[in-house]
Amino acid sequence: MSDTKFAQQGMSFRQSVEHMVDHAIEIMDLDAGIGDALKVCKSVIQVSFPVEIDGHVEIFTGWRATHSDHRLPSKGGIRYAPIVDQDEVEALAALMTYKCAIVDVPFGGSKGGLIIDPKKYERHQLEAITRRFARELIGKGFMSPAKNVPAPDMGTGPQEMGWMTDTYRNLFPDDINYMGVVTGKPVEHGGVRGRNEATGRGVQYALREFFRHQDEVKSAGLEGDLGGKRVVVQGLGNVGYHAAHFLQTEDDCKIIAIIERDGAIVNPEGLDVDNVALYLRETGGVEGYEDATFQADGSSMLELDCDILIPAAMEGVITHENADKIKARVIAEAANGPVTYSADQKLQQRGVVIIPDAYCNAGGVIVSYFEWIRNLNHVRFGRIDKRFHEARGQKIITAIEMATDTKIPDWLKESIACGADEFDLVRSGLDDSMRLGMQEIIEKRRSNEKIEDYRMAAYVIAIEKIARTYRDIGY
Numbered sequence: 128m129s130d131t132k133f134a135q136q137g138m139s140f141r142q143s144v145e146h147m148v149d150h151a152i153e154i155m156d157l158d159a160g161i162g163d164a165l166k167v168c169k170s171v172i173q174v175s176f177p178v179e180i181d182g183h184v185e186i187f188t189g190w191r192a193t194h195s196d197h198r199l200p201s202k203g204g205i206r207y208a209p210i211v212d213q214d215e216v217e218a219l220a221a222l223m224t225y226k227c228a229i230v231d232v233p234f235g236g237s238k239g240g241l242i243i244d245p246k247k248y249e250r251h252q253l254e255a256i257t258r259r260f261a262r263e264l265i266g267k268g269f270m271s272p273a274k275n276v277p278a279p280d281m282g283t284g285p286q287e288m289g290w291m292t293d294t295y296r297n298l299f300p301d302d303i304n305y306m307g308v309v310t311g312k313p314v315e316h317g318g319v320r321g322r323n324e325a326t327g328r329g330v331q332y333a334l335r336e337f338f339r340h341q342d343e344v345k346s347a348g349l350e351g352d353l354g355g356k357r358v359v360v361q362g363l364g365n366v367g368y369h370a371a372h373f374l375q376t377e378d379d380c381k382i383i384a385i386i387e388r389d390g391a392i393v394n395p396e397g398l399d400v401d402n403v404a405l406y407l408r409e410t411g412g413v414e415g416y417e418d419a420t421f422q423a424d425g426s427s428m429l430e431l432d433c434d435i436l437i438p439a440a441m442e443g444v445i446t447h448e449n450a451d452k453i454k455a456r457v458i459a460e461a462a463n464g465p466v467t468y469s470a471d472q473k474l475q476q477r478g479v480v481i482i483p484d485a486y487c488n489a490g491g492v493i494v495s496y497f498e499w500i501r502n503l504n505h506v507r508f509g510r511i512d513k514r515f516h517e518a519r520g521q522k523i524i525t526a527i528e529m530a531t532d533t534k535i536p537d538w539l540k541e542s543i544a545c546g547a548d549e550f551d552l553v554r555s556g557l558d559d560s561m562r563l564g565m566q567e568i569i570e571k572r573r574s575n576e577k578i579e580d581y582r583m584a585a586y587v588i589a590i591e592k593i594a595r596t597y598r599d600i601g602y
């Protein structure tokens with residue numbers, strides 16, 4: 128999958144990320160050595176382990192790479208995919224380092240991968256495989272609440288995270304912070320409300336902030352706000368679904384095409400994202416969905432005329448081959464590494480604005496950070512102060528009504544006298560981080576004429592922050 132796409136262009140995924148980082152380093156005034164230190168992956172482990180499946184033994188192979196540990200724990204998801212390798216895991220771990228730095232999440236970068244097609248296994252088999260993989264990582268020092276904290280990624284979700292946490296707890300029952308060993312857990316088992324939607328929600332917040340900067344919007348060749356913008360989404364998994372769902376239901380975007388594994392469906396009037404998601408769950412594909420035309424060659428729909436393209440499936444889908452045919456004016460990289468290095472250069476020359484992965488999909492790790500804090504605090508956000516704020520709001524309403532002798536309308540009363548619950552707080556924290564991230568990127572690009580695009584600006588911001596830590600505490 129990823130590897131072939133990148134390999135066809137004579138460059139692996141890791142090399143593609145490195146090239147982008149090199150490019151950023153070139154225009155910065157960095158201490159000798161820091162650039163080199165940044166590019167190496169600090170440690171990586173490969174594990175192979177047997178699991179009995181239906182009476183016979185199968186061997187599974189996986190990796191966990193720690194790209195950086197200047198801040199601890201190192202953080203990043205674990206993906207389950209039929210094709211994944213060390214190179215890909217290292218590239219993704221590096222992206223996690225930059226991602227955390229850009230949005231000020233105080234973690235290092237890590238990533239894991241296991242070669243498996245999860246769809247081929249039953250639940251109890253997946254549980255056995257996941258628990259065994261977790262034991263391997265824990266035993267080798269690649270998973271603990273203080274040093275290395277996994278999360279969901281492609282092919283994994285709250286269920287796998289729950290099993291991993293329980294495996295750790297069984298091994299270390301005296302660790303009072305065991306819940307913090309993994310994020311993205313089920314809400315009933317230490318997860319935080321809003322983590323599941325977080326990455327897609329973050330993509331929405333990133334686009335909203337971009338559209339608050341009308342001069343930037345104009346330079347992309349667009350105008351106005353998000354309402355009515357024509358959006359193409361590739362991949363209706365957790366990230367793509369939530370991004371498309373929120374953009375459609377809250378920002379009035381038109382989702383004119385959805386690209387899935389079996390092809391794409393197109394409707395210039397806009398697709399009903401929730402209906403499509405339901406259909407996809409029931410039939411396993413999008414072919415046959417009423418109210419749309421079907422295109423068997425799904426990836427050709429990346430080239431559809433639209434305002435915003437959201438690749439939310441996998442890496443290496445926009446390459447030097449199709450880059451010139453992309454008609455979108457804005458690409459929001461919801462997946463990690465969807466645009467290869469050479470495609471990035473071509474798109475940039477044509478003035479296509481790319482909101483880069485290392486920022487655009489950081490919503491997941493931002494809310495993972497909140498979950499980890501919640502786990503270390505052993506208390507749900509809002510539990511202590513929700514009623515207090517409600518009572519204070521009530522008093523303010525009474526005071527205003529008494530002083531002005533006018534009744535405040537009920538709808539306004541409700542919002543003034545409302546204490547924030549965990550969902551509200553997580554969403555507002557995520558919104559704030561995404562807004563600040565985009566603002567910093569825009570400012571950084573404007574501040575230096577050598578910085579031509581947002582990706583470069585994002586990398587420069589990340590490298591500056593990491594370099595500062597290196598200078599202060601050494602590598």
Ligand code: GLU
Nearest residue numbers: 203204278280491492495
């Ligand atoms: N797998 C997600 C990512 O690539 C989330 C990582 C995390 O929450 O640690 O950003």
